[in-house]
Amino acid sequence: MIKVTDLHKSFGQVKAVRGISFEVRDGEITGLLGPNGAGKTTTLRMLYSLLPPDRGEIRIDGLDPTRDAMAIKRTLGVVPDSRGLYTRMSARENITYYAELHRMSRRKIKNRLQELVETLDMEDFIDRRTEGFSQGQRVKVAIARAMVHEPQTVMMDEPSNGLDVMSTRALRRYILGLKDAGHSVVLSTHIMQEVAALCDRIVIIAKGRIAADGTANELLEKSGCESLEDAFVQLIGTEEGLLA
Amino acid sequence: MKGLATVYKKEILENLRDRRAIFNSLLLGPILFPILFIGLAWFSANKQQERVEQVLEVPVVGAEYAPNLVGFLEQQGIVIKAAPEDPEGMVQAQVVPVIIRIPSQFAEQWTSGKPAVVELIADPSRRESDIPMRRVRLLLNAYGAQIGHLRLQLRGVSPTIQTAIMVKDVDLSTPQSRGLLFMIFLPYVLMITAFTGGMHLAIDSTAGEKERKSLEPLLINPVPRWQIMLGKMAATASFAFISLTLTLVAFRFALPQMPTGALGIDLNLDGAAVGGILLVIAPVVVLASALLTTLAALAKSLREAQSYMGLIFLVPMIPSIIFMANPIKPETWMMGIPMFSQNLLIGEFVRGESVSFLWLLMSMGGTLLIGLILAAVAATLFNRPRIVFSS
Numbered sequence: 245m246i247k248v249t250d251l252h253k254s255f256g257q258v259k260a261v262r263g264i265s266f267e268v269r270d271g272e273i274t275g276l277l278g279p280n281g282a283g284k285t286t287t288l289r290m291l292y293s294l295l296p297p298d299r300g301e302i303r304i305d306g307l308d309p310t311r312d313a314m315a316i317k318r319t320l321g322v323v324p325d326s327r328g329l330y331t332r333m334s335a336r337e338n339i340t341y342y343a344e345l346h347r348m349s350r351r352k353i354k355n356r357l358q359e360l361v362e363t364l365d366m367e368d369f370i371d372r373r374t375e376g377f378s379q380g381q382r383v384k385v386a387i388a389r390a391m392v393h394e395p396q397t398v399m400m401d402e403p404s405n406g407l408d409v410m411s412t413r414a415l416r417r418y419i420l421g422l423k424d425a426g427h428s429v430v431l432s433t434h435i436m437q438e439v440a441a442l443c444d445r446i447v448i449i450a451k452g453r454i455a456a457d458g459t460a461n462e463l464l465e466k467s468g469c470e471s472l473e474d475a476f477v478q479l480i481g482t483e484e485g486l487l488a
Numbered sequence: 489m490k491g492l493a494t495v496y497k498k499e500i501l502e503n504l505r506d507r508r509a510i511f512n513s514l515l516l517g518p519i520l521f522p523i524l525f526i527g528l529a530w531f532s533a534n535k536q537q538e539r540v541e542q543v544l545e546v547p548v549v550g551a552e553y554a555p556n557l558v559g560f561l562e563q564q565g566i567v568i569k570a571a572p573e574d575p576e577g578m579v580q581a582q583v584v585p586v587i588i589r590i591p592s593q594f595a596e597q598w599t600s601g602k603p604a605v606v607e608l609i610a611d612p613s614r615r616e617s618d619i620p621m622r623r624v625r626l627l628l629n630a631y632g633a634q635i636g637h638l639r640l641q642l643r644g645v646s647p648t649i650q651t652a653i654m655v656k657d658v659d660l661s662t663p664q665s666r667g668l669l670f671m672i673f674l675p676y677v678l679m680i681t682a683f684t685g686g687m688h689l690a691i692d693s694t695a696g697e698k699e700r701k702s703l704e705p706l707l708i709n710p711v712p713r714w715q716i717m718l719g720k721m722a723a724t725a726s727f728a729f730i731s732l733t734l735t736l737v738a739f740r741f742a743l744p745q746m747p748t749g750a751l752g753i754d755l756n757l758d759g760a761a762v763g764g765i766l767l768v769i770a771p772v773v774v775l776a777s778a779l780l781t782t783l784a785a786l787a788k789s790l791r792e793a794q795s796y797m798g799l800i801f802l803v804p805m806i807p808s809i810i811f812m813a814n815p816i817k818p819e820t821w822m823m824g825i826p827m828f829s830q831n832l833l834i835g836e837f838v839r840g841e842s843v844s845f846l847w848l849l850m851s852m853g854g855t856l857l858i859g860l861i862l863a864a865v866a867a868t869l870f871n872r873p874r875i876v877f878s879s
Contacts, residue, residue: 292708295873317710328702332505333498344494345709389705 245270245428246291246397251300253286260286262452263300268397268430268445273423275443276432279480283452284432285325288401291430292322304397318346321395323403327386331375335366335385338374339392346393353392360388364418380411387418398422399430404438416441440472450480491711495719499693500726509688513727517681518734522742525673530745544620547572550590554598557590557606560631566624579609585617586610586624601639674739675834676812678732678769679804679827683776685731686724687797690780693720695793703876714867717781721863725777732769736762757838764837768830771852772804775826775859779803782866785875807831823850826858 246268253261261283268274276284289295291302293309293316302309307316329338336357343353361370364384369377374385383403391398400419404412419442422429433439439446446463448455456463456479460472467475503509549571551558562568572578575587589607597604606628610621637647697703707713740757783800787793807828818832829851836843869875 294704294707294876314710314712317708320708322705322708324704324708326701326704328697328700328705330498330502330702331700332502337501341494341498342709345491345706345711347490386705 245305246430247301247303248287248291249301251287251290251302252298253283253290253295254298260452261290261297264449264452264454265300266447266454266457268428270396270428271423271426272444273419273429273431273442274445274447275439276430276447276449277436277439277476278434278449278455280434282434282449284434284449285401287449288322288324288399288430288432292320292324292399293317318393319396321390321393321398323383323386323390323398323400325401325405327382329374329377329382329385332373334373335370335377335381335388338385339389342389343392348393356392356394357388360391363421364388365414379406380408380414383407383411383415387415395427397428397430399432401432402434403431404433404435436473436476448476448479455479455481489715491709492715492719492722495711495716496722496726499689499720499723503689503692503723503727506688506692509692509727512688513685513731514734517677517684517731518738521677521681521735522738525677525739526742526745543567544623545569545584546586546588546620546624547575547578547584548588548590549575550592550594553590553592553594554604554606557628557631561588561627564627566627575609579611579617582614585614585620588624588628674838675831676805676808678735678765678834679772679808679830680801681732681735682728682769682772683780683800683804685728686726686773686777687780687800689727690720690724690777691784691787691790691793691797693723694781694785695787695790698788698876699790703870707870707876713870717785717867717870718863721777721781721866724781725773728773728776729766729770732773733766736765761837761840764843765834768833768837768848768851771855771859772827772830775855775862776804778859778862778866782862782869785866785869803827811835818847820847820850823847824854826855829854 248267249265251261251264252259264283264287266274276287278284286295290297291304291309293313296310304316305319307319309316329335330341333341339357339360340353343356348356357370361367364387366381366384366388369381374382377385387400387403403419404415407415416438419429419431423444431438431442440460443460445457445459447457448463456466458466463475463479464470464472467478469475469478543565545567546561547569548558548561551568551571558568569584572584572587575589578584579587587609589609591605591607594604594606608621608625608628610617612618612621636650640647640650697706706716736757740759740762743757779800780797783796784793787796804827807825808831811828811831818836822832823829823846829847833843833847833851
């Protein structure tokens with residue numbers, strides 16, 4: 245459960261986020277949709293306590309990232325925009341590193357890795373060094389790394405970036421599985437199909453502000469459009485920076 | 489502190505797999521420096537020996553004017569060659585290092601008791617002619633002195649009356665302290681190794697992590713940022729320290745191979761000296777790691793970090809160069825100066841002197857304090873969003 249109220253963040257003269265408020269419920273997938281540069285990544289970075297907000301309030305399961313950063317980080321699983329794997333280490337070592345940073349016991353790590361290898365289908369490359377991995381393999385390792393400590397809240401920044409059709413389908417199945425298991429999932433993307441296929445609720449961000457917020461049907465009603473695509477374009481006010 | 493240990497372990501493991509890091513930290517210093525040093529020392533000693541022992545061939549112009557003098561030179565092992573056409577030209581062309589010319593008035597000056605002129609043609613600005621020239625001059629002077637003494641004796645005067653003052657050297661340097669001249673090189677090499685040993689790791693674990701975009705996901709883990717930074721610094725320090733140990737051990741085993749006997753110098757780096765030097769230099773490793781990590785973390789990219797490292801090379805060199813150009817007597821107040829004090833102390837160790845506990849305490853404490861302050865500053869660097877997201 246995440247509650248964001250009137251979030252602001254500037255970098256020098258650039259106002260990246262200008263008053264964003266929304267809610268993410270447990271057992272739901274919430275999509276942050278918006279063109280490139282709309283402020284999605286900055287919003288997420290404030291949620292996972294990497295950036296302090298200039299103004300506004302964030303509560304994740306009742307905790308404040310600016311004050312309880314460590315507690316929040318223990319309950320969060322984040323797949324950031326930059327996957328950043330260590331290429332001189334195997335996939336297993338990459339994941340184990342993060343598990344150890346979460347202070348998991350050796351036995352627990354071993355069991356959890358076995359589970360992840362099965363769900364994410366990583367048998368073929370789990371013990372290979374990540375140098376030269378395909379985008380799909382890299383995303384899988386990044387997801388396994390983020391999920392190794394079984395977080396309640398999952399945040400993914402553009403998870404399907406650079407993936408082929410097969411990998412994208414597998415990824416979507418995995419995200420839907422998380423929802424069924426009762427996790428709350430926040431997904432940032434600029435791909436409309438992804439939002440349509442996955443999200444229960446959609447938060448449309450443009451120029452650092454909330455353009456619209458609701459279920460797919462609510463958005464269609466609000467905009468008076470026939471298709472989601474038209475609705476997005478109308479609500480954002482431009483076609484720029486979106487992918488079908 | 490478990491986070492710190494985890495980061496430390498991972499950085500060590502990852503860099504042990506990096507061939508470039510291994511090469512830079514663990515092979516380059518420990519192998520290259522001793523070979524370079526021993527090689528140079530061996531070469532120069534060898535050359536010097538060669539020149540001293542070499543049969544000297546000296547062309548003599550006008551040998552017929554002074555047959556006794558020429559006979560004396562031959563007795564002393566000099567091979568007399570026939571007079572060349574153009575003596576000056578031959579010396580200038582470096583065909584021979586030195587030529588003797590005896591003018592025709594030699595006999596006349598000799599018999600009338602005036603100083604008989606003998607010309608020594610050589611170019612002292614050429615280093616290779618230095619030793620032959622000195623040898624010939626020494627022999628000519630010896631001959632002159634011998635004849636002079638004989639003349640005085642013939643006139644019933646004691647030749648010692650000529651020697652108004654006699655200078656006598658009282659040499660108090662021990663074989664080890666004479667070795668110090670050579671061992672000035674050692675502190676210099678060790679200071680540089682304290683920096684280069686961990687340099688690659690410092691860059692890879694900060695600027696490199698930023699460039700590969702693995703820093704952001706790393707910082708999302710529930711580990712305080714100062715622990716992550718200190719873990720990286722500790723890994724840097726470990727690499728530097730291992731590199732230093734290997735370098736010292738390499739020197740320890742390489743030194744007996746040196747041609748020290750020929751120079752009358754006894755260089756010794758026993759186990760106790762190695763241990764003492766490592767102890768003294770350990771705080772420098774802390775200081776160097778903090779400095780390297782700070783600089784590398786401030787850099788926006790690997791390339792920028794590497795360009796800073798070129799400058800940082802100068803830092804450990806400054807005290808060594810000052811000491812090389814102007815060797816000074818160690819004083820208590822100097823022990824507070826990082827790197828300079830270690831330079832002096834390593835010198836004392838190698839000379840085989842006992843080092844006062846106060847000096848050790850001041851040098852190690854002073855350097856460690858500055859190193860820890862720097863480390864504390866570096867530990868907060870990842871708290872700044874500008875540094876995390878700057879690439």
